[in-house]
Amino acid sequence: MRILLTGKTGQVGHELERSLRGLGEIIALDRSQMDLSDLDQVRDVVRTVKPALIINPAAYTAVDKAESEPELAMRINGEAPGVMAEEAGKIGAAMIHYSTDYVFDGSKDRPYLETDPTCPVNVYGSTKLAGEQAIQAAGIPHLIFRTSWVYGMYGKNFLLTMMRLAQERDELRIVADQHGSPTWSGTIADSTAAVVAKSIQAPDAIDWLRQHSGIYHLTCQGQTTWHGFTQAIVAATMTGKTPVLTPIATQDYPLPAKRPAYSVMSGEKFIRNFSDLPSWENALASCLQKKTGSDNL
Numbered sequence: 001m002r003i004l005l006t007g008k009t010g011q012v013g014h015e016l017e018r019s020l021r022g023l024g025e026i027i028a029l030d031r032s033q034m035d036l037s038d039l040d041q042v043r044d045v046v047r048t049v050k051p052a053l054i055i056n057p058a059a060y061t062a063v064d065k066a067e068s069e070p071e072l073a074m075r076i077n078g079e080a081p082g083v084m085a086e087e088a089g090k091i092g093a094a095m096i097h098y099s100t101d102y103v104f105d106g107s108k109d110r111p112y113l114e115t116d117p118t119c120p121v122n123v124y125g126s127t128k129l130a131g132e133q134a135i136q137a138a139g140i141p142h143l144i145f146r147t148s149w150v151y152g153m154y155g156k157n158f159l160l161t162m163m164r165l166a167q168e169r170d171e172l173r174i175v176a177d178q179h180g181s182p183t184w185s186g187t188i189a190d191s192t193a194a195v196v197a198k199s200i201q202a203p204d205a206i207d208w209l210r211q212h213s214g215i216y217h218l219t220c221q222g223q224t225t226w227h228g229f230t231q232a233i234v235a236a237t238m239t240g241k242t243p244v245l246t247p248i249a250t251q252d253y254p255l256p257a258k259r260p261a262y263s264v265m266s267g268e269k270f271i272r273n274f275s276d277l278p279s280w281e282n283a284l285a286s287c288l289q290k291k292t293g294s295d296n297l
């Protein structure tokens with residue numbers, strides 16, 4: 001199966017390139033080869049590569065910057081996935097796409113289900129929701145994996161930021177009233193590869209993907225806060241003198257974009273249909289131990 005992989009320099013794209021090895025002919029592209037802000041180029045690349053499956057982890061992920069660049073964020077997160085899906089439809093291809101917990105407003109206090117109403121509270125979330133809707137509207141075989149709080153040893157993320165700040169400072173002030181599920185990029189990539197492998201084992205991979213089409217919540221299981229996540233990071237990575245970790249309220253860490261106060265998502269549908277998901281604690285340990293996502297959930 002020929003697979004077109006976007007965003008190979010991103011956290012998830014980087015791990016996917018590794019996890020997908022052996023599952024087909026992987027055409028992995030970066031921004032210079034497929035710029036999602038150039039919709040004509042997106043169209044041309046799909047037409048030239050003619051994949052059976054598009055896997056799209058590329059996205060505009062700068063949550064605060066998106067507030068001042070809504071049009072660019074919408075083109076990359078909302079429109080480009082729609083163009084990919086439209087072109088996929090013309091060649092009988094399927095699509096695996098990634099979305100976010102930030103499609104929810106955070107007013108629930110129990111894990112969000114795939115059937116719960118969406119209501120983004122920031123520009124990034126609105127543009128990611130538009131991407132989901134554009135893919136659904138194209139009517140192609142598709143899997144949309146909503147994930148959250150992604151980290152790993154590669155790329156820009158909260159784990160690496162906090163490991164650095166914990167070395168530099170005596171005190172860290174961290175938001176303790178936002179609840180979510182930190183998710184290792186390796187878990188996302190390996191879980192995606194497991195799904196692709198299942199599709200390939202079926203008599204007709206595209207038909208299998210059509211039968212399983214829909215939205216799935218793909219996160220590590222359990223929940224914490226950014227403060228709780230930092231406590232786990234510091235405990236696992238530092239010995240000797242550690243900084244004081246002071247819990248603070250969201251309002252005491254002002255940022256341009258609003259965030260949902262609660263964005264835990266139930267992984268039950270994903271687990272029932274595809275494969276098990278690790279707890280966030282176990283995934284963090286695996287990440288720190290292995291430093292790759294190649295063969296560990």
Ligand SMILES: NC(=O)C1=CN([C@@H]2O[C@H](COP(=O)(O)OP(=O)(O)OC[C@H]3O[C@@H](n4cnc5c(N)ncnc54)[C@H](OP(=O)(O)O)[C@@H]3O)[C@@H](O)[C@H]2O)C=CC1
Nearest residue numbers: 007009010011012035036037058059061098147148149150
């Ligand atoms: N990070 C997170 O916490 C979360 C992410 N998600 C979703 O998961 C998916 C993967 O995210 P993640 O890997 O963490 O994201 P990263 O920010 O690590 O990577 C984003 C990727 O998209 C690429 N990209 C950005 N703009 C363009 C563009 N105009 N054209 C082509 N490529 C572009 C980047 O390229 P370059 O390296 O050149 O910038 C990079 O390869 C995304 O859909 C994201 O919305 C969902 C929930 C949480």
Ligand SMILES: Cc1cn([C@H]2C[C@H](O)[C@@H](COP(=O)(O)OP(=O)(O)O[C@H]3O[C@@H](C)C(=O)[C@@H](O)[C@H]3O)O2)c(=O)[nH]c1=O
Nearest residue numbers: 061063100101102147148149150158173174175226253
């Ligand atoms: C560095 C730092 C951050 N924080 C807070 C700010 C913020 O609320 C929280 C996390 O910071 P981030 O910048 O990683 O948060 P954010 O960019 O909102 O992360 C989000 O990214 C997008 C792409 C998603 O899809 C989401 O699932 C989520 O992972 O931690 C502190 O409280 N203290 C600190 O010292």
Ligand SMILES: [Mg+2]
Nearest residue numbers: 061062063064
């Ligand atoms: Mg961020």
